Amino acid sequence: MSEPVVPSSLDELRRVVAEAPSVIPVGNLTKPLLSAAGGATPVSLRGLSGLIEYEPSEFTFTAWAGTRVSEIAAKLAERQQYLPFDPPMVDAGCTLGGVVASGISGPGRVRYGGIRDFLLGVRLVGGGGELWTVGGKVVKNAAGFDVPKLLVGSLGRLGVMAELTFKVFPDPPSRRTLRVTCRDTDEALVRLAEAARSRWEIEAAEYRPGDGAIDLRLAGPVPVVETLGRCVIARWPGDVRVLEPAEADRRWRADADWTRLSAETVLVKVPVTIERFRSLAAAFDDVRCELRLGGAGTVAWIVLEDVGPLAVVDRRLKSLSLPAMTVYGPPAALEVTGGVWIGRPPGDGVLPAIRDAIDPGRTFPPFPGIADPAGSEAVDGADPGATRKAGARKAGATKVPGATTHEPSGG
Amino acid sequence: MSSADRLLGLREIYPAGRFCRDEAYRAAFESDGLTAFRAKPLAVVIPETADEVIATVRWCRDRGVPFVARGSGTSLSGGSLPIADGIVITLNRMNRILKLDPDQRTALVEPGVINLAVSAAASEHGLYYAPDPSSQTICTIGGNVAFNSGGAHCLKYGMTANHVLGVKAVLGSGDVVELGGESLEPMGPDTTGLFCGSEGLFGVALEVTLRLLPKPETFHTVLAGYRSLEAAGDAVSAVVDSGLLPGAMEIMDALAIQAAEAAVACGYPEGAAAVLIVELEGPREKVAFEQEQLRQILERTEPFASRVAADDADRMGIWKGRKSAFSAVGRLSPDFIVQDGVVPRKRLGEALRRIEELSRDSGIRVANVFHAGDGNLHPLIMYDGNVDGEFERAETLAGKILRLCIEMGGSITGEHGVGMEKREYLPEMFDVPTIELMRRLRLAHDPASVANPGKMFPGNEAPALSRSGLHPLEQAGVISRE
Numbered sequence: 001m002s003e004p005v006v007p008s009s010l011d012e013l014r015r016v017v018a019e020a021p022s023v024i025p026v027g028n029l030t031k032p033l034l035s036a037a038g039g040a041t042p043v044s045l046r047g048l049s050g051l052i053e054y055e056p057s058e059f060t061f062t063a064w065a066g067t068r069v070s071e072i073a074a075k076l077a078e079r080q081q082y083l084p085f086d087p088p089m090v091d092a093g094c095t096l097g098g099v100v101a102s103g104i105s106g107p108g109r110v111r112y113g114g115i116r117d118f119l120l121g122v123r124l125v126g127g128g129g130e131l132w133t134v135g136g137k138v139v140k141n142a143a144g145f146d147v148p149k150l151l152v153g154s155l156g157r158l159g160v161m162a163e164l165t166f167k168v169f170p171d172p173p174s175r176r177t178l179r180v181t182c183r184d185t186d187e188a189l190v191r192l193a194e195a196a197r198s199r200w201e202i203e204a205a206e207y208r209p210g211d212g213a214i215d216l217r218l219a220g221p222v223p224v225v226e227t228l229g230r231c232v233i234a235r236w237p238g239d240v241r242v243l244e245p246a247e248a249d250r251r252w253r254a255d256a257d258w259t260r261l262s263a264e265t266v267l268v269k270v271p272v273t274i275e276r277f278r279s280l281a282a283a284f285d286d287v288r289c290e291l292r293l294g295g296a297g298t299v300a301w302i303v304l305e306d307v308g309p310l311a312v313v314d315r316r317l318k319s320l321s322l323p324a325m326t327v328y329g330p331p332a333a334l335e336v337t338g339g340v341w342i343g344r345p346p347g348d349g350v351l352p353a354i355r356d357a358i359d360p361g362r363t364f365p366p367f368p369g370i371a372d373p374a375g376s377e378a379v380d381g382a383d384p385g386a387t388r389k390a391g392a393r394k395a396g397a398t399k400v401p402g403a404t405t406h407e408p409s410g411g
Numbered sequence: 412m413s414s415a416d417r418l419l420g421l422r423e424i425y426p427a428g429r430f431c432r433d434e435a436y437r438a439a440f441e442s443d444g445l446t447a448f449r450a451k452p453l454a455v456v457i458p459e460t461a462d463e464v465i466a467t468v469r470w471c472r473d474r475g476v477p478f479v480a481r482g483s484g485t486s487l488s489g490g491s492l493p494i495a496d497g498i499v500i501t502l503n504r505m506n507r508i509l510k511l512d513p514d515q516r517t518a519l520v521e522p523g524v525i526n527l528a529v530s531a532a533a534s535e536h537g538l539y540y541a542p543d544p545s546s547q548t549i550c551t552i553g554g555n556v557a558f559n560s561g562g563a564h565c566l567k568y569g570m571t572a573n574h575v576l577g578v579k580a581v582l583g584s585g586d587v588v589e590l591g592g593e594s595l596e597p598m599g600p601d602t603t604g605l606f607c608g609s610e611g612l613f614g615v616a617l618e619v620t621l622r623l624l625p626k627p628e629t630f631h632t633v634l635a636g637y638r639s640l641e642a643a644g645d646a647v648s649a650v651v652d653s654g655l656l657p658g659a660m661e662i663m664d665a666l667a668i669q670a671a672e673a674a675v676a677c678g679y680p681e682g683a684a685a686v687l688i689v690e691l692e693g694p695r696e697k698v699a700f701e702q703e704q705l706r707q708i709l710e711r712t713e714p715f716a717s718r719v720a721a722d723d724a725d726r727m728g729i730w731k732g733r734k735s736a737f738s739a740v741g742r743l744s745p746d747f748i749v750q751d752g753v754v755p756r757k758r759l760g761e762a763l764r765r766i767e768e769l770s771r772d773s774g775i776r777v778a779n780v781f782h783a784g785d786g787n788l789h790p791l792i793m794y795d796g797n798v799d800g801e802f803e804r805a806e807t808l809a810g811k812i813l814r815l816c817i818e819m820g821g822s823i824t825g826e827h828g829v830g831m832e833k834r835e836y837l838p839e840m841f842d843v844p845t846i847e848l849m850r851r852l853r854l855a856h857d858p859a860s861v862a863n864p865g866k867m868f869p870g871n872e873a874p875a876l877s878r879s880g881l882h883p884l885e886q887a888g889v890i891s892r893e
Contacts, residue, residue, distance in 0.1 A: 058786075103599075117569050138753045138825075139786070140786065150602065152604065153598060199628040201625070273594065295596050351599065353856070360851075
């Protein structure tokens with residue numbers, strides 16, 4: 001990847017995007033595979049960083065997309081609030097925009113939902129330098145199409161998020177992690193499902209076949225998590241161990257920090273159900289890898305020691321008709337599979353049309369593995385709403401208003 | 412061409428009795444929850460299978476005939492109002508729960524399934540479907556998805572979109588697509604999330620995968636009476652500042668209380684200028700801990716009366732007053748408009764004061780019921796349609812309230828959608844380029860603009876800045892109202 005261009009204001013960002021023939025937005029590059037996009041000019045949001053508004057009483061904040069999540073988390077913590085979907089790579093310096101574009105939530109998604117459930121509004125820069133304000137700044141809003149949700153998992157292929165508004169929640173005063181030993185995968189999956197629909201209000205529930213255990217995380221006032229913890233212990237007597245706070249903290253932090261993996265390790269995310277995880281586990285029995293099941297049975301992680309088995313993984317996922325994404329690993333991973341989306345491509349046939357609607361000039365790279373129709377150029381009038389045509393690319397990019405409401409604080 | 416000729420090919424999709432052209436049927440479907448508007452469809456079809464819906468949509472696409480898909484017709488924004496001389500696809504017979512997976516905590520349902528039926532089916536597994544619009548005993552999942560419906564629990568649990576994991580749909584283009592899936596952690600852009608709240612402008616949902624949650628083990632419901640609306644609003648702020656996250660916080664003002672009392676004798680504190688309902692929910696240990704916190708917080712807000720629901724029946728009694736408020740206002744006024752703008756929570760008091768002033772100035776009474784936890788107002792604007800000029804005054808007042816919400820940094824709609832009712836206000840909330848982007852997204856799904864045209868977006872003409880006189884569509888003879 002060439003050196004990123006680093007705009008220091010919204011106007012400059014719009015100008016850069018409008019003028020460059022091909023753009024891929026990047027944050028702090030903590031998940032570099034997701035923004036690897038051939039010849040596109042990387043445009044870094046590093047210069048658009050900082051909290052713009054934080055209203056603890058509204059449970060909302062607005063920040064520049066290049067703001068590090070760790071900075072936000074610290075500000076929220078001062079008011080005992082947090083982002084409940086606890087994304088990975090916070091310690092490594094991931095940014096708000098990168099988190100949204102990656103669409104990867106953390107273990108906490110179980111209780112209140114993932115990124116999509118907390119993103120309220122976005123100021124988005126289009127391929128022609130357009131500035132769109134989608135969604136809103138209040139916790140409840142049903143006006144217009146919910147474009148912010150579309151940007152979750154969009155990998156920077158639809159536009160450049162400049163500013164984001166999130167909903168936040170009060171942070172539970174304490175947490176407790178319980179490790180439930182299970183004899184085999186069947187028992188683990190049964191217990192995982194039971195815990196997830198129990199009265200305990202589990203915050204996180206993950207299964208690691210390697211540990212032979214499921215980890216359940218409770219959150220709430222100290223006496224409450226203590227009592228509920230005892231209920232879990234009583235449910236499976238002899239099989240439950242309470243992790244010491246430091247041990248629990250290490251366990252969840254280690255999972256969220258992929259920089260601790262060896263330089264060769266490849267991490268693949270697979271949306272699943274508990275039932276599909278069973279098939280996955282059976283199909284990968286002879287593949288050199290570690291499987292994990294997160295999100296209370298909704299997302300599988302395949303951990304490979306190196307890219308060696310990746311081609312087999314891709315083929316097996318295809319045969320199981322499972323979509324997947326290589327979220328982390330050495331650049332060689334992309335050479336094996338041709339892009340980060342492996343297995344069955346996301347099957348919602350509407351994506352090419354959506355891309356043409358938002359980015360008719362094709363400023364942003366195509367979605368990995370979803371090729372543009374053969375021989376096609378930027379949309380040529382096929383979409384009656386498209387403002388730009390092939391040959392006139394970037395023609396609409398000249399209008400960049402002078403003033404912005406907020407100037408970024410970072411640089 | 413006669414209307415019979417125009418329907419050639421559509422009639423053949425349906426057996427007798429499920430393709431309706433007679434006057435009575437067309438009249439029955441000419442309106443929805445926004446009764447001020449009426450429009451007569453060309454025909455009403457009653458599919459029982461996805462294939463019939465797909466064939467109907469493709470027929471409409473091929474001939475450029477507009478359609479609106481609808482469930483129980485409870486839209487308060489006129490979202491399911493027919494398009495004159497278009498087709499109404501009524502989905503109530505597609506009401507099967509296709510799969511309920513307790514381990515995965517998901518339900519796969521057809522669009523005509525009633526909202527509450529999902530929770531009823533999930534109940535034996537200790538699960539429920541969280542979004543609870545007030546009309547949940549009759550409204551359908553398809554309509555909930557189209558309008559991203561809300562309810563009393565949105566602060567904590569979000570809206571419909573937050574509980575929809577996947578959608579199989581036939582788009583206006585005639586394509587059948589499967590968006591999302593069964594996982595909480597999908598891959599690729601969240602096209603499911605985009606489909607939710609698209610107000611029927613993208614296409615028709617055929618199957619919806621819903622997320623189910625564990626039923627809260629126990630509830631703690633408090634009803635507190637205040638001498639002023641502001642005091643009730645301050646109490647909400649105090650609860651929020653404390654770090655508690657109640658499942659619901661609702662406020663009703665004196666006029667709404669009076670209506671509810673007359674309708675269902677809910678036994679709210681006499682003489683209250685406002686009542687506040689706060690509900691905690693969760694494991695019994697947690698609720699026991701938090702209820703003491705809540706007691707102390709509310710005590711400091713000095714309500715003149717307060718009580719805790721003693722049991723489930725008592726709790727339902729407290730909620731009955733709240734949930735019946737809309738229909739109860741019918742006792743105070745022959746007609747009313749419901750608005751659902753949103754303001755930042757901290758500005759609720761100010762918003763209510765200004766609504767009161769607007770009401771006084773216009774001589775139009777306004778009762779207020781609102782989801783205080785998320786700043787979602789529900790002013791019930793009362794008028795008598797038989798009195799010359801009252802409807803227009805009520806509409807003008809409604810418009811002023813919407814502008815107030817925008818000015819305060821909120822939204823023109825928290826949960827009812829834009830529909831027909833608020834389409835002229837969309838350009839006041841979003842700028843021209845953003846609306847243009849939304850139009851392009853619509854065309855990506857429905858290039859021929861046959862899916863529920865005329866809703867959400869303002870007409871091609873410059874948006875009217877006031878709503879006096881005839882609605883533009885009335886002037887064009889497209890719709891009429893009574």
